Amino acid sequence: MDKQAFFDEMMGSDGQTREPYQTFHEMMSSVDLERLLRKSGEAEQFFRKTGITFNVYGQADADERLIPFDLVPRILSAREWRTLKLGIEQRVKALNAFLHDIYHRQEILRAGRIPTALIENNAAFLPQMMGVNPPGDIYTHIVGTDLVRTGPDEFFVLEDNARTPSGVSYMLENRETMLRMFPELFSRVGVETVSDYPMLLRRSLAASAPPACDGSPNVAVLTPGIHNSAYYEHAFLAEQMGVELVEGSDLRIIEGRVAMRTTCGFEPIDVLYRRVDDEFLDPLNFNPESMLGVPGIFDIYRAGGITIANAPGTGIADDKALYAYMPDIIEFYTGRPPLLKNVQTWRCSDADSLAYVLDNLETLVVKEVHGSGGYGMLVGPASSKKEIEAFRAKLSDNPSNYIAQPTLALSTVPILTEAGLAPRHVDLRPFVLVSPDAVDVVPGGLTRVAMTEGSLVVNSSQGGGTKDTWVLSDE
């Protein structure tokens, strides 16, 4: 792809500083590169000192890593944010309605709007959830929507992370770091706050308390443990919310409630923000090999004894194979066309689509249906002939395991390099909280950035970095 084809969020396509960046760019231009690089070093020290790290699987030695942080913020105007916010709210509402429907009457299947096979044969579909009514009728309490941008007004949804979206701790710590590094910037540029996220999260979770809860809801975060890649985030969120961080071994079913073992005996939990996958949640009801979950928790859940956020079986809503149907799903449940666009998607299980994908591998991005974190994907334009051929074999072997999308011209935002500012591709993950009373979209989100020139892969597991995301306040 031609380099000029990419939209740069700071410099625009005409090389003029775009409006949201004006104050920032002016101030940056007056600071010399050496000072910025020094600041960048300080920021890294700050992250290391506070232990903001993630664990990399399969690398015993380098077991904790820092995600590269870039000093140049990603800035969105109040108007741009409003558009995104409306689109995200619409999507999240549709997702919840869809989940309720799929686990109840399945009207969308009866109406023939999506193929029944797509649900029935789907590993993310949880038959045990049929007819279950989650407290407050909320399935996805916490959503992280992945967006990419290709032009001034072109935003596309790449994925709806409706199971256990991670990264919110980086959004918060990135802001904290920027406030420490450049306090003067924030006094000149009006930036919406993100720091009330933990309070909103706690309030939102408490508002979804189950019928069995009497008095003020007892909330806890469930983590697989300190070896999980996102353990830092689990601990961070529990700490910020002022709730317990529990592991499966701390929990037991007592008198129809899920209770945690405290220094003075067992105490019931009302709302569990779980960061453990469905499969490992309950060895009695799901994977019997799992040591991470709580035997019998699902039975308590079904009886209204606890709220699990996000609800078991939520994964069916963000399954990559279902993604192609999101516009239909949104229209079916909201009665309106989607405000945010989907990326054109070929499901390789379909013979015609597969033929097209195999013919055009060098221009497409191919992903595993159940993959995440940038693992097991092919970025055609960035791959060698050999890599493409190797992938072709895997794809032909098991077509229904893959989807393909066109390689989008992802927008760029400059990062700070030794040689000064240089454009790199970014995406954006805003975080959404859903409770029976409200949908909150925190103004900002996690901007992920490909640190390597030309690369379109922004995942932290693949060496991607992050930026603070600023939503400008309305003057």
Add this chain to the structure above:
Amino acid sequence: MSSHMLGRTASGLFWMMRYLERMENTARLIDAGFRMSLTRSRTQRSEWESVLTTAGAKTLYMTAHDDYKTASVVEFLLADRDNPGSVISSLKLARQNARMTRTALTRDVWEAINGAWLTLNELIGTPKDRDNLPDLLAQIRQQSALVRGTINGTMLRNDIFHFMELGGLIERADKTARILDTKYYVLLPSSASVGSSLDHVQWEMILRSASAERAFHWLHGGEITPGAIVDFLIHDTRLPRSIAFCYETIVSTLEALDACYDQSSDALATARGNRDHILGSSSATIVGMGLHEFLLDLIDRNAGLSDVISQTYRFNT
């Protein structure tokens, strides 16, 4: 928010401090052993052997080494990741427990522990010449003091704090007992050497390991007698590393925990029993039954208390 913390968190806090204390004591032992090896090269073998015995690591050491060369013993106690009691392993475990209990720690405490890990892992984590060993050992003590200071300066005096205290004190009581017991394993060349300058140097090493040599001299002048040292390290409640001091504080900490939970626990009863036993045994009794036997019994009772605390506060089940 529940009013009580998780049993696992209490356990994590308790063990975090045990490991931190263990790290510091191992560094003190290396310091004492190193000093001996400098002044008494002829008898190096038995001093390093007794240091390893005190650290409870002699058997493990002997699986990989066939002599007591200063360099290999130091490396083993300082940086060997296969030695669970080495400085680096203890610190790693302390930090792991801190990560596990992070929601219970102030940011300052977490950063102090994480900082200790980053600093010391850099300094001792990769094999290199130990030409600056005394300096390195001082840094280990300093990092440990920094963490302790941050805890004292920023933590709420509630059950969280009490569990941390208990872990540190129980480990310290154990280590002081073991340090005293070292003398049993250091073989004097002959009975005629009792009271000799070698005997004298060994007792001094024991005082140094407990950071108590200055305090001892304040109290007793230059006169070093085994009886006075034994009495000082076991009975003197003014000395922060004495067994009596540890037990007085363990008892008051468990009293505070009982008050906080409105109960009267087995843990407190056991601790009081241990304390009374320690304070009630005069130096004469101890010498009568044999110092080594007394210390073994004490180490046992101390471990027993650790178990009772773990059961009382549901560390595991």
